[in-house]
Amino acid sequence: MRLRAALALLAAVFCMAAASDPAERLPDPAQEARAREIFKDVRCLVCQNESIDDSDAELAQDLRKLVREQVAAGRSESQIKQYLTDRYGEFVLLTPAFSAGNLALWLVPFLIVLAGAALLFARLRNRTPDAELSEDEAERLRRLADGETH
């Protein structure tokens, strides 16, 4: 972790959508567009949390060259991503894989929604709302009401 931070400082990148540099561009606009889509999901490994689409670092340039070559050679997006993960590990992709190790990452937010809904449902079932205010509630309402109840 620390090593990576130090490397990033060494690279001292100033970033600005580096991938649009015309010197690097593929001649075929359709292929170039596909390459740009892939860049957005590939991490610049020495930078501080940037995709190779943004970074000006040398490594990012190399990775862009690599991806563009593969796109030009007609390889598919998944083939290229597979090639990158084989070479650099899962770390290189900005979208985490939907795998056993990342199960919590993908599922917890939706489990929270389910758990919340279940709790709400239980709370609603537990007590049927009564039509009239209880005496206690009416008293509280009198104390709280200030013209507007919104």
Add this chain to the structure above:
Amino acid sequence: MIAEVGAFALILALAVSVAQAALSAVARVRRSPVLAAAGEASALVAFLGVLVAFAALMHAFVTSDFSVANVAANSHSDKPLLYRVAGTWGSHEGSMLLWCLALTGYGAAAALVGRSLPAGLRALTISTQGVLGVVFLAYTVFASNPLARLSPAPVEGRSLNPLLQDPALAFHPPFLYAGYVGMSVVFSLGIAALIEGRVDAAWARWVRPWTLAAWSMLTVGITLGAFWAYYELGWGGWWFWDPVENASFMPWLVAAALLHSAIVTEKRGALPGWTVFLALASFSFSMLGAFLVRSGVLTSVHAFAVDPTRGVLLLMILGLSAGAGFGLFAWRAPSLAQGGVFAPISRESALVLNNILLAAATATVLLGTLFPLIREAATGEAISVGPPYFNLTFTPLMTALLILLPAGPLLAWKRGDARGAVQRLWAAALIAVAAGLLTLFLVSPKHAWGVAGVALGAWLIVGALAEILERVRAFRAPAAESLRRLTGLPRGAWGMTLAHLGLGVFVLGAVFETSWKVEAAETLPLGGALDAGAYHVVLQDIQAVQGPNYEAERAQLAVTRNGRPICAPSPERRFYPAGGQTTSEVGICYQGMSHVYVVLGERRAGQDGPVWLVRAYWNPWATLIFIGPTIMALGGLVSLSDRRLRLGIGRRKEQPA
């Protein structure tokens, strides 16, 4: 000399905070008004102490006193005055001092305006605020002294990162911290309520103004940061799901949830436990943010003042404060009353749904930020969680929330009328669909998500307006009656409408900008041109410019549309010799709500003389991205000025019905 006075005042503030915590706690136990008053006076003195220390540090920065280590490390005598002032909070030490200033400031404010709170609750709140003050002041005094001297003093300072020398960023931290630390009062109120064992409507009514104030400040702070990223980083992005951005976004989401759940607790006495939980969580997330940004555990584009050793200390502070808070919660919350009952279709249910979705959205941000660390620590495998993850999790959750949003305010408390709400919203739904269709036919290229997003933005804006129309019975009561109702609406209602409307404006801007932005980049010789959408950009001239602490190349460009001149932006590429960095000053032409955004890149050798890399973007409706949150923050402040919140409980006058 002045630095020493400041350092002394800081130590004094620490000692007085100890007194504040102790006196107020004893005041609660003995039920002694005298001790309670002493505790409140201590809160004021602690604030004054930190204020003096802060003023001393600012003085050292303004006068470029390089015998103060922090000034030598983070300032330079060439720097313009504004950035010397902003340098006060531009470093780790200075920003922690700003944090302490806000913390004691909020403590003093709570002591000053808290008279209407029950004595016991008040004393415990002031005491908890004192404990927080002790913890953070002790950290500042012992581990991060901003006023430490350097001997021998250097002749010149090492300057501030030039990227940070920017007006938006100069004021970004004060707003951000006013937001982060504003949650401390809410945290203290939560602790106090748990100790007292009472979470009732009066308590919730007290939580709301502090949350509103802090949330509004945080909104402004985050927006300034996003605006800075937009025009300073030079590629037109404004939100990157970067860990540091996430660190500020999580407290914002939790505070937004708290604002809504506190309404339920205030109006109906329901959800007391959950509201207290959020009150504790909001400041815990603020502290988590302070830790994440400074500790270096995360790699980020803008991690700042990184120091792993002090990171451990901050982690301990976070662990102890949040741990104690949630421990107390686990112990006391089960004894809290359940509160009023409500039907499935009711304002309460709508607000609970809002909270479920906001909590889940916060969880995605938290997981996306911390999961890579956890996974790496547990298995040694490094993974990355980038923007695609958030687009797949956060965005659907938020979309669900935004679709439901306009219905919530139209439902009655206890038992709402679903059919009535639908009837009142069908016009808004029609307008939203029409807006989507209009976009589909008028805007090219076709973009399905963009069309859906525009419809959603319109739905929010029109839905917010429909709620106001409903309140004043527009078109159903005589116009005079509606007008009377309109002027009689409480500010809280206006605040809510503004906040929801601002959200819609933001959605419109964000959707338009991301869906229909156009990017172009070429290497141009003098006289060369490139096209970004309908705009034709010509590089006319390049000049060398000498700034106060930088050297620059400035481009003169001419932008035309269909041959008509539009504007003449002059972006710069700056080099700061003091730090050896290069930055870019973007040229932006404002075309209504849209921007032509031009960046000057590096000079290269071309075939016949030099060429320059020029990037031009067409960012449609980009201004709305920043106006939307500004309207939301304004809504928060309008709501804050509501007389219900200004006047104490029990001191309200009867209003004519």
